[in-house]
Amino acid sequence: MLIKYNEPLANHTTFKIGGPARRLLFPESRAEFLDTLRDCPDALILGKGSNVLAPDGGVDKDVISTLLYNEITLDGNAVTAACGATLATLANFAAENSLSGLEFASGIPGTVGGAVRMNAGAYGGEMSQTVSSVEVYSKGEVLTVADSGFSYRHSRYVDSGEVILSVTLTLTPGVTSEIIALQQEYNRRRRDKQPLEYPSAGSSFKRPQGHYAAELIDRAACKGLQIGKAQVSEKHAGFIVNLGGASASDVEALMALVSERVFEQSGLVLEPEVVRL
Numbered sequence: 001m002l003i004k005y006n007e008p009l010a011n012h013t014t015f016k017i018g019g020p021a022r023r024l025l026f027p028e029s030r031a032e033f034l035d036t037l038r039d040c041p042d043a044l045i046l047g048k049g050s051n052v053l054a055p056d057g058g059v060d061k062d063v064i065s066t067l068l069y070n071e072i073t074l075d076g077n078a079v080t081a082a083c084g085a086t087l088a089t090l091a092n093f094a095a096e097n098s099l100s101g102l103e104f105a106s107g108i109p110g111t112v113g114g115a116v117r118m119n120a121g122a123y124g125g126e127m128s129q130t131v132s133s134v135e136v137y138s139k140g141e142v143l144t145v146a147d148s149g150f151s152y153r154h155s156r157y158v159d160s161g162e163v164i165l166s167v168t169l170t171l172t173p174g175v176t177s178e179i180i181a182l183q184q185e186y187n188r189r190r191r192d193k194q195p196l197e198y199p200s201a202g203s204s205f206k207r208p209q210g211h212y213a214a215e216l217i218d219r220a221a222c223k224g225l226q227i228g229k230a231q232v233s234e235k236h237a238g239f240i241v242n243l244g245g246a247s248a249s250d251v252e253a254l255m256a257l258v259s260e261r262v263f264e265q266s267g268l269v270l271e272p273e274v275v276r277l
């Protein structure tokens, strides 16, 4: 198994931020993943690192990357993906097999494990619509969970601390060319609206009920606001971007300032979507 010692997390997060992890371990199979979980019960789990803010001082812990545990299998309309499979690969696999339901996910830059944990979604779709069961590891046991307790950007796994091993999704028969066309349309919209040219962790804040976070942030005159090298994107106020060399404390301070200004302007409390590792 690949193990990196004192490895900067900045190399493994889409924000390109984060100090070193004591060890970063990359199990490549289910057996290796389970052994690693048993050997390192306090380890943190990292998927693609596309929804996390890792601390500048790093973490004095082992971190398990799921990225090399990524096999995908098909049984009729049911697709089972190991937690480290990326949504892009999974969405392509579904398209190639003429299965519809994951078009929304093809441009979300995370793994299926990270996406199920936070019930990732876009363009009216979310993981909850296709997930039929989830295999988890918890305190030495492997369990199959039928009810993931999904709600907006939330699932039972946020609170339970269970590690998602694999996910089975039930998709519906479709036409490959139409599935690919819809993926391309969503990805075009993403490129038009989102500041993909800069490192980020996607939307910084969740949508308060009945509102769009980006709209509230824009109305509170926070677009372009900058602390250190972290900036509220001028292209999309919902994103905080790393202009190059931003620290986690720049991002934290900027998120606090944005929340304060939005609260003053609208009376609404913004809840972070980005997870502090």
Ligand SMILES: Cc1cc2nc3c(=O)[nH]c(=O)nc-3n(C[C@H](O)[C@H](O)[C@H](O)COP(=O)(O)OP(=O)(O)OC[C@H]3O[C@@H](n4cnc5c(N)ncnc54)[C@H](O)[C@@H]3O)c2cc1C
Pocket: 014, 044, 045, 046, 047, 048, 049, 050, 051, 052, 066, 083, 107, 108, 109, 110, 111, 112, 113, 114, 115, 116, 117, 118, 119, 120, 121, 122, 157, 162, 163, 164, 165, 194, 196, 200, 201, 202, 203, 275
């Ligand atoms: C440019 C950009 C656009 C984005 N667009 C969207 C979007 O449209 N919709 C959306 O919902 N999100 C979006 N995101 C956020 C992000 O891609 C998703 O939240 C994604 O699902 C996170 O997956 P990940 O593998 O990167 O998780 P990570 O960031 O690696 O981890 C996130 C959390 O999940 C935990 N975790 C990861 N894997 C597991 C596992 N196997 N078991 C248990 N816990 C686990 C981690 O410990 C951490 O707490 C975007 C991000 C970026 C950078």
